[in-house]
Amino acid sequence: EAGVVQSPRYKIIEKKQPVAFWCNPISGHNTLYWYRQNLGQGPELLIRYENEEAVDDSQLPKDRFSAERLKGVDSTLKIQPAELGDSAVYLCASSLDLIDNSPLHFGNGTRLTVT
């Protein structure tokens, strides 16, 4: 089966510019996550979707970050405007169903560099 697909793989932008990341989860996976991973740290959850509903966005900096998952499949994560501290790897993950305790499967991530 195809894995979680993310694009772009790399993005370099200047501060104050907008940026968007795209994620296509594994087919049939209802739960989708966006994580941010800073260098030398573990991934930190930004937002979690159950189908098209954002059920946990408590860690999402809502002043500049937004996300959507239209039709409960693909998802986009946007930052506007970007700041230097947003430089990180943005990981998307999906899972079948948390009730069944299924593990998360991650995409290759988007490495964002803000200059």
Place this chain on the structure above:
Amino acid sequence: EDKVVQSPLSLVVHEGDTVTLNCSYEVTNFRSLLWYKQEKKAPTFLFMLTSSGIEKKSGRLSSILDKKELSSILNITATQTGDSAIYLCAVFMEYGNKLVFGAGTILRVKS
């Protein structure tokens, strides 16, 4: 605050050595513990440990969950250079279905 702590932060060994990576957690409503291996790309799933499955083994890798001590270990025997990676431990919590990661252990296996 929910917390997952891994040790050591980094480790260098020679091929053929056996390594043990540690993970301890302080979380509310523990559900399961997961181990991931992260090379240059996506974290790849290794094991999930729950109350009903506290020991898992796959080839040279094995993991044990100690619910009493709130910890887990990941063992790698006869290490190979391909085992060089960051090993991430994460804990699923029952309510909110939150998955919290540790900072990871960087393992480097020298030939």
